[in-house]
Amino acid sequence: MNLKQMEYFITIVNEGSISAAAKSLHISQPPLSTQMKLLEEELGVTLFQRGSRSIILTEAGKLFYDRAQGILDMTGAARQELEQMGRGLHGALRLGMISSVETEAIINRITAFRTQHPGVNFCIYEGNTYQLMDKLNTGLIEAAIVRTPFPEESYDCLYLAEEPMMAVGMAKHFPDPHADSISLGQLAACPLIIYRRWENVLNHMLPHNRQDYLCVNDDARTSLSWADTGIGIAITPASIARCTRPGMLLKPITTPGFSSHITLIRRKHGTMSAICRDFITYFSGGWDSYRPLETVPSSNS
Numbered sequence: 001m002n003l004k005q006m007e008y009f010i011t012i013v014n015e016g017s018i019s020a021a022a023k024s025l026h027i028s029q030p031p032l033s034t035q036m037k038l039l040e041e042e043l044g045v046t047l048f049q050r051g052s053r054s055i056i057l058t059e060a061g062k063l064f065y066d067r068a069q070g071i072l073d074m075t076g077a078a079r080q081e082l083e084q085m086g087r088g089l090h091g092a093l094r095l096g097m098i099s100s101v102e103t104e105a106i107i108n109r110i111t112a113f114r115t116q117h118p119g120v121n122f123c124i125y126e127g128n129t130y131q132l133m134d135k136l137n138t139g140l141i142e143a144a145i146v147r148t149p150f151p152e153e154s155y156d157c158l159y160l161a162e163e164p165m166m167a168v169g170m171a172k173h174f175p176d177p178h179a180d181s182i183s184l185g186q187l188a189a190c191p192l193i194i195y196r197r198w199e200n201v202l203n204h205m206l207p208h209n210r211q212d213y214l215c216v217n218d219d220a221r222t223s224l225s226w227a228d229t230g231i232g233i234a235i236t237p238a239s240i241a242r243c244t245r246p247g248m249l250l251k252p253i254t255t256p257g258f259s260s261h262i263t264l265i266r267r268k269h270g271t272m273s274a275i276c277r278d279f280i281t282y283f284s285g286g287w288d289s290y291r292p293l294e295t296v297p298s299s300n301s
Contacts, residue, residue: 003075005039006068008032009047013065016054070140073123077273090119093275096132096144097124100220100240101262105161106145113282120275128218129197136267142276147237148261149201155265158284162261166241167251168224169233174249184255191232193223198235205258 012021018036022029040047047061057065077094097106114120125132125141132144136155145160167187171177175186188207191214199216214232217223220240227234228245237260241250264283266272272280 001039001042003072005035006072008035009039010065010068010072012036012048012055013057013061018050018055070135070138074139091273091275092121092123093143093273093279094123094125094141095279096135096141096146097126098129098132098144098146099126100237101145101147103239103262106262109283113279116282117275117278133265136265136270139270142270142273143264143266143280145262145264148263149197152263152265154268156268158264158280160262160264160283162259163237163239165235165253165258165260166238167233167235167253168227168241168244168248170227170230170247171249172230173233174251177249179251181254182251184253184258187233187235187253193217193226193232193234195220195223195236201258202235205255 008021008025011025012018012032015021015024018033019029022032025032036047043060043064045060045064046058047064048055048057073094077092110122114122125135125144127135129144129146129150132141132146133150133155135141136144167174167182167190169190173190174182175189176182184202184205185207192202193215194202194213194217196216196218199213215223215226217226220236221243223234223236224240224244226232228248234241235253238252244250264280266276266280
């Protein structure tokens with residue numbers, strides 16, 4: 001198995017057929033088909049089913065596509081890093097971001113870094129926190145901007161911002177719609193919509209280790225979408241809570257220790273490009289929009 005075979009495979013998947021990929025690669029179809037057969041024989045799996053007009057990926061093919069794309073991305077990044085040596089920052093930063101951290105403050109900070117280093121581009125990988133941690137562990141990305149809670153011991157963490165958690169929903173679901181804030185104790189009897197990573201935290205902080213949530217899901221935006229239908233109360237970080245539709249109530253949750261930190265992470269002891277090193281230094285050198293972690297209690301306490 002070699003990089004050329006991976007490139008051929010990725011092209012076939014992206015183009016949708018071997019014939020279209022052959023045209024894109026400027027080679028004839030028979031040798032391309034031969035290379036794919038050799039690749040499948042070496043791997044011992046069938047990567048795709050060949051149809052008359054298109055190919056259909058097998059489960060093994062889907063997995064190999066992700067891994068091959070990652071290897072090709074890392075190869076390209078290594079080439080760029082070698083080329084940039086001795087001529088300043090130039091190339092792409094492979095950065096992971098979860099949806100709820102793509103706030104104006106974060107994007108503005110990244111933009112300011114780009115202004116200082118015009119030779120830098122960004123290759124953004126999106127997913128939930130655990131998906132991005134997996135990409136960090138495999139080397140597909142160099143750094144990620146995520147939220148607590150997550151297992152922090154395996155990563156170097158730069159805590160950028162503490163945000164309060166908010167309860168978002170229609171007035172009919174709140175015990176006191178006119179109150180300026182609410183506690184987790186008051187929310188215990190409400191129909192709650194929560195993000196899965198908060199389930200264990202909430203189980204310990206809510207009275208009676210509550211388990212019967214209305215909805216448990218994998219994305220803060222999903223929680224907000226469910227709340228917008230009027231079915232219950234979503235618990236989300238403040239920045240994404242403000243994206244709710246007009247007419248919804250937004251109440252800060254005042255229970256001590258219940259907050260979320262936006263965190264820039266990288267794998268401990270992992271290699272780091274000059275771009276990534278300067279990016280992390282830039283973020284640690286000043287964060288005017290938020291209070292630093294040291295001045296606030298931990299969300300994991």
